[in-house]
Amino acid sequence: MSRSFLTLSISIFCVFTSLSSQAQEKSFQLKGVIIDSLTQKPGEYFTIALKKDSSVIKTVVSDEQGKFALSAIKEGQYHLIIGSIGYQSKQIPIQINKDNDLGKVAMKPQGNDLNEVAIVASKPIIKQEPDRIVYDTQADPESKVLSVLDMMRKVPLLSVDADDNVKLKGTGNYRILINGKPSGVLTRDPKEFLRSMPATGVQKIEVITTPPSKYESEGLSGIINIITSKKVGNGYNGNLNTRYQNPGGPGANLNLTIKQGDFGANLYGGTGVWRVKDVKVTDIRNSKPGYPLSSLYNSGHQKTDNFWAWGGGELSYEIDSLNLITAEINPYGGYNQQDLNQFYDVSNQFDNNGVNEIRRSTYNMNSGTRYEWRGTDYTVNYQKGFKDKKEHLLTFSYKFFDNKEPQTNNVGFLNSVNVDVDNPLINYRQNNISKSKEQTAQLDYINPFNKITVEAGVKAILRSGESNFQTFLFDDATNGYVLDTKQSNVYSNDQNIYGIYNTYTLKMKDWTFKAGARLEGTYVTGIFESTNSKVKTDYFNLIPSISFNRTLKNSQSVSLGFTQRIQRPGIWDLNPFPDSSRPGFKYVGNPDLQAVLSNNFELTYSNFKKGSLNVSLTYNFANNTQQRVFEFVQAENITRVTPLNIGRDKLLGTNINFNYPITPKWNLSLSGNLNYIWLEGMINGELAKNSGVTGYANFNTSYKFEKTWKATISGNYGAPDVMLQGQSNNYYYLGFGGSKDIIKDKLTFSASVANPFQKFRAYKNYTEGPNFTQERIRENYFRRIFCSLNWKFGKLEGSIKKSERSINNDDTKKSSN
Known part of the structure; x- marks a missing residue:
């Protein structure tokens, strides 16, 4: 860290400390003891809220x-508002001008529901369950003014960096759901949507660390499930956000919710651009001693033009109190255009009539690669309730997803010197017209009995994908491009999955157990039309999941969980399209990839007495894992990259999350993750191994000034990623931000600067094989300035009623390319 940064940090800390001291002047304490009016026993875990005017300003749990x-x-x-489930709520008017001791406060049991104001203070803000941590946003007074993204900074195991990227245990390998189902908007760009989503319409945020049997996917760090409010009145509300980032560009999004009687609608949309230039890109590859000499060095600058847009709407109709129909449509689209100009310096050793000679050649390369994406997903749900209890539900869901992702590569060479005549540089073009469709039908049933809750379901996923890829080489004789049939083909892939699951949850006084299993059959067929060849794979998996939680004294708890998950290869990794957008390197998919089974254990300790402390220990292992394998083919002078099922992975890690309110206006959040990873796999008959420490550490502190000002400082450090054949470099981030309510709770201006002391930062990936070493260096923009204007309008607090169960397809491996 630079001396200027250290000086600035100390100065800011001193200012916060001074403000903290002033904020505590002329302040008093209020205390008491809650008892049951009939048994005279202490009232454990009652929530006490202090209300001034119409706002709850403080909460505490007995x-x-x-x-x-x-x-x-x-x-x-x-x-003073006191409440708990099963007791009559109580409001006590209090004049504070000295320290007050209320003594014993008797609470009367009752069977009726608490009124609306007592619900806000009816339970602890944070709760530990066997397989998840639940953050009750309605019990947090700040939910009235913050967005869902801001609330996530307070949730254990979650962190939000200065660029507003949400991380779970320090990684982006998670799934975000709304009311238990995926959203196309969140899939494409979650931070933009969460930034504009008001927390007033959210009941709770769940961090599921041991996904139960109803979720297909494996390999996730966990699942973030946002539960929205259910009880809403007639009216409407909305949110309009405009923003600008430099470098980058402008963006905007709109969210509108309407509720009238039994009908509700949620409409949303957004767009944005990301334009940068002069990003330096360098590749360095060298042969190892003992092999024929070969070296490649290229360096140049890249220009990127990225545009995206999304929209959609969800309709909800309550036929009656027990029957609900919802429908949703989510279109999206965009493109990424990358133009790269590079200089190449290549040397190779060859045999010239028994004499080893070295030929050095140089040339310039201009390339343009354009990725596009466009598609729509459609979902319809029918939910039937039962009169005996509101949690007794039967839900049928159907989802159709249609997606197209065409890619074009255009590569040209010029100013070549001393190039091998037997391997001339030929300008070429590549087209990959890729598209996929997915249909899903699902039936879910849940029935809570006295102490046991039973969940069961059946599901069918029918996926189809197609890739028509072609390579065209420039022909001097015809002065045009000619199809290269050796690098062209039509590939189609069908993946059909049928599954059933069953889960049981047993709740006792201080113990909660959850156990279940999922049985799945998978049928995969791949066809190469040009060569009339077929790849076929069928397999069955029984996937268990079990977890338990023990509640201890002083708001403490311990949880232990085990889950076995399946991870299927994504369509991009299966697609054999030979992507040569980077000359000297070729990425080729593998239609023979198989699914991977992983075993995951987690032990968690939580303490939520004041602030929150969460410490967890994780261990997972998997065989036959999918690894990206780098091979240097000297005869073709290329690095070939292919995904293969060759890996054996193990991970032992710990995670800690600490959140503490230093004063009512000053909050501090610290979190960290430390993992040790072991990787090994056979590459061309040789055993490759790698291991090392990975992890992160971050902090976030915020202070609320008078007159609706708020300031934040955040930073994080990331250790290098460990891969089978190499690793990346480390990473750090520092951000300063502030916001001001121009119109309280309506119009807010925000601004931030990230990494103000450095304009560019190099991201490095080092890779090695038996006969080569290589390094890729990309110097991205590091310093960024961001500003936004957010306007909330309307009078509806909450959201439309949504189905409790819906489709969630998250079983495939996300592309790492």
Whole structure:
């Protein structure tokens, strides 16, 4: 870290400390003991909220002795609200001008539901369950003014960096769901949608660390499930956000919710651009000693033009109190254009009549690669409730997904010197017209009995993909491009999955157990039309999941979970299209890839007495894992990259998350993850091994000033990623931000700067094989300035009623290319 950064950090810390001291002047304490009015026993885990005017400003949970204390209260008139499930809520008017001890506060049991104001203070903000951590946003006073993205900074195991990227245990390998189902908007660009989503319409945020049997996917760090509010009145609300990032470009998105009687609608859309130039890209490859000399060096600058847009809407109709129909449509589209100009310096050793000679050649290369994506997903759900209890549900869902991802590569060479005449440089073009479709039908049933909740379901996923890839070589004789049949083909892939699952949850006083299993059959067929050849794979898997939670004293708990997950290869990795957009390198998919089975264990300790502390220990292992294999083919002078099922992976890691309110206006959040990874796999008959430490550490602190100002400082450090044949370099990030309510709770201006002390930063990936070493260096823009204007309008607080169960397809491996 630079000396200027250290000085600035110390100065800011001193300012915060001074403001903290001022904020605590002339403040008082309020305490008491909650008891049951009939049994006279202590009231454990009652939630106590302090309300001033119409706002809840502080909340606290009583301990196992019924004791509670609220500190740093300014002089004034307040109402104390006490509530818990199964008790009548109580409001006590209090004048604060000194320290107050209320003594014993008797609470009367009752069977009726709490009124609306008591629901806000009916339970602890954070709760540990066997397979997840639940953050109750409605119990947090700041949910009235913050977005869902801002609320996620408070949720254990989640972190939000200065660029507003959400991470779970320090990684982006997770799934975000809304009410238990995927959303096309969140899949494409989650941070933009979450930034504009008001937290007032969210009941709770679940971080599922041990996904239960109803989720297909394996290999995830976990699942983030956003549960929206269900009880809403008639009216509408909306949010309009405009923003600008330099470098980058402008963006905007709109969200509108309408509710009238039994009908509800949620409409949304957004767009944005990302344009940068002069990004330096360098590749260095050398043969190892003992092999014929070969070296490649290229360096140049890349220009990127990226545009994306999404839209959609969800309709909800309540036929009656027990029957609900919802329908959703999500179109999206965009493109990424990359133009690269590079200089190449290549040397190779060859045999010239028994004499080893070295030929050095140079040339310039201009390339343009354009990726496009466009598609729409359609979903319809029917949910039937039962009169005996509201959690007793039967849901049928159908989803259709249509997607197209064409790619074009255009590569030209000029200014060549001393190029081998037997391997001349030929200008070429490549087209890959790729498209896929997916249909899913699913039936879910849930029935909570006295102490046991039973869940069961059946599901069918029918996937089809097609890739028509062609390579055209420039022909001097015809002065045009001619099809190269050796690098062209039509490939189609069908993947049909049929599954059933069953899960049981047993709840006792201090213990909760959850266990289940999923049986799946997978049928895969790949066809090469040009060569009339076929690839066929069928397999069955029984996938168990089990977890339990023990509640301890003083708001503590311990959880232990095990899940076995299946991970299927994605369509991109199966597609044998020979992508040569980088001369000297070729990426080729593998139609023979198989699914991978992983075993995951997690032990978690949580303490949520004041602030929150969450510590977890994780161990997972898998055989036959999919690895990207790099091979240097000297005869063709290329590095060939292919995914293969050759790996054996093990990971042992720990994660810690600490969130603490230093004062009512100053909050501090610290989190970290430390993993040790072991990797090995056979490459061309030789055993490759790699191991090492990975992880991250980050902090976030925010301070609320008077007159609706807010300031934040955040930073993180990431250790190098460990791969089978190499590793990346380390990473750090630093951000300063602030916001101001121009119109309270309506119009907010925000601005931030990331990494102000450095304009560019190099991202390096080092790879080696038996006969080569290579390094790719990309110097991205590091310093960024961001500003936005956010306008909230309307009078509806909440969202439309949505189905409790819906389709969630997250079983395939995401492309790493």
